[in-house]
Amino acid sequence: MQKFDVVIIGGGVIGSSTAYFLSANPDFSGSIAVVEKDPTYAEAATPRSAGGIRLQFSTAENVLISAFGAAFIKAADEHLSVGNERAGVEFREQGYLFLATGAGLKTLLNNQRLQHELGAATQLLSTQELSNAFPWLNTLDLAGGSFGPVNEGWTDPYSLLQAFKRKARAQGVTYLNDTVVGLGCGGQHVNEVLLASGESLHCGTAINAAGTNGRTIAAMAGIDLPVHSRKRYVYVFDCRDEIENVPLTVDPTGVWFRPEGTQFITGVSPEEQDDPDSDDFELDYHLFEEIIWPTLANRVPSFEAIKLVRAWAGHYDYNVFDQNVIVGRAPGYDNLLLANGFSGHGLQQSPAIGRALSELVTFGQYRSLDLRRFGYDRLLTGAALKEINVV
Ligand SMILES: Cc1cc2nc3c(=O)[nH]c(=O)nc-3n(C[C@H](O)[C@H](O)[C@H](O)COP(=O)(O)OP(=O)(O)OC[C@H]3O[C@@H](n4cnc5c(N)ncnc54)[C@H](O)[C@@H]3O)c2cc1C
Incomplete structure (x- = not known):
């Protein structure tokens, strides 16, 4: 059985951003694997996105998340170049x-x-x-x-995904072409991630970044996600x-x-x-x-x-509960993190969410932007945080 400190399920823009930020974090020195079932991304959301970035949201966190996203993408060459190879991500x-x-x-x-x-x-x-x-x-x-x-416009989604992925790999992240078919859980812990190839990965932390398949992955741990x-x-x-x-x-x-x-x-x-x-x-x-x-x-x-x-x-x-991302620790687990339900905003949110998850893994808390209101808890209390500017 291979062992990784962090196993990210899904290598789209969210999984790859998380892999990049974690591997770039000087306070994190562990091993990272991203499991992606289709490296061509033929059916994934990311390459099919319109690539829009805007600060015009009704939820405060979304404004700040996109402000960071815009700033990050504008400086993509600084963050995501690998050697002499530029990131190649333009911001219109x-x-x-x-x-x-x-x-x-x-x-x-x-x-x-x-x-x-x-x-x-x-x-x-x-x-x-x-x-x-x-x-x-x-x-x-x-x-x-x-x-x-200012800070509103669009970018090319596929270029951003590939730039995150290239840089994450250059920083030591392992991408595995396989499908996650189960989670081996005991008590409050995900012990292993089970793959279609028959392999299993022992993990310190597992992160659900499986896009529209996020609900199925969560169900493997007995968690109900209102993501359709x-x-x-x-x-x-x-x-x-x-x-x-x-x-x-x-x-x-x-x-x-x-x-x-x-x-x-x-x-x-x-x-x-x-x-x-x-x-x-x-x-x-x-x-x-x-x-x-x-x-x-x-x-x-x-x-x-x-x-x-x-x-x-x-x-x-699509998060049918309130059209906002569900990010953070999964209920009842100490080492399973969620990043699901982006409801059409995930491309622009990928830099801030990747950074947030890297902070949760490394420090056990958010350091840059407090995203606790976007946690799963709001589903348990019924306190919806409705985003009304959904396009
Ligand atoms: C038409 C359209 C327009 C959009 N326009 C915008 C926009 O203008 N601005 C914006 O910010 N956002 C937009 N979005 C939303 C944005 O594209 C998504 O929120 C974002 O791409 C989500 O990224 P992701 O990594 O979570 O999902 P994905 O890109 O879908 O990646 C998830 C990955 O997980 C993999 N996976 C799933 N299950 C498993 C498994 N069991 N094992 C291994 N791998 C697995 C999949 O193969 C996939 O590659 C748009 C989306 C669409 C469809």
Whole structure:
């Protein structure tokens, strides 16, 4: 049986960030293994992500988590280069723009106040200011918007994942291509991680970073996680007109769009009652034709004549309890940590969550950012910490 001080289950952006931060931590000198069942990441969430980073959240921790994420990604070369090989992670700081009708304006105002208190540069814009800043936008049915010009934009998810992984490996982390099929538990302790190959890994600490499979892994330790696999679509389209200075824009209907090279990508999250659990990758073109395109055409007149080029589907590890991550010690265990239920925010949260987990393992507590409110305990007390800005 091989022995590792830390075994991370899942080598997506969360598992790989955790492996990087732990192996970079000067106070940690143990051995680390990441078990990843598919090193091509064909079905994982990370490469299917839109890569958006924003500080415009309604939960204080999420604002601070993304602020660290943005700063980290901007300095990716400093942190993640290996020898002469640059990290190759770009940050397009083109901003996020949330639009509101009269009904949504108060929420934007409340969120902006919180974000300001936490150091974010979010600006509230009147319809006139919106028209001046973004002349391609139809503001007739709007009451205003909030724009985050600093530390908001997008990055390439796959590059970030690969950069974390490359650096973690260079710092001594072992990646194993295998599938976790069980946890050998005794009392409050996970003793071993059982693999499909028949091997088992003796572990000091086990970390569940298995994305949409996190619920299954938790169940291996008898823990119930309210994390479900929910399908989301991303559509790529061409626009004949050239429009410039387009942030990631979120329409009051929830339809979002942003530039992607010379094209655009777009999507929308469904209503809760229309969001079944799903693990297939089947595409829904009706959603684009009937909901998204008309919304785009209303919001941006130049989008009346667009051409759908392609689309893909991916899955959120969706926390049905309150749409916020569940991170920290698993209930009833002294050496099992959770990082599950990112609900569509995990890419931007990966640096801060990796750092937080490395602190929990090394010091037994958070040092940089107190994430205790995101612990499993809130599920036991029923005290939901609802994030209302879910895109
Ligand atoms: C369409 C879409 C758009 C998104 N847009 C954004 C965005 O704009 N901004 C943002 O911040 N986030 C976004 N997200 C969310 C973000 O992609 C995820 O939160 C993040 O990638 C989660 O990373 P992860 O490492 O937890 O999961 P994953 O990337 O899914 O990695 C989990 C890994 O665990 C492995 N695994 C699972 N079970 C086992 C097992 N039993 N044994 C071994 N390995 C196992 C899997 O193979 C997988 O590689 C989006 C997601 C989707 C689907």
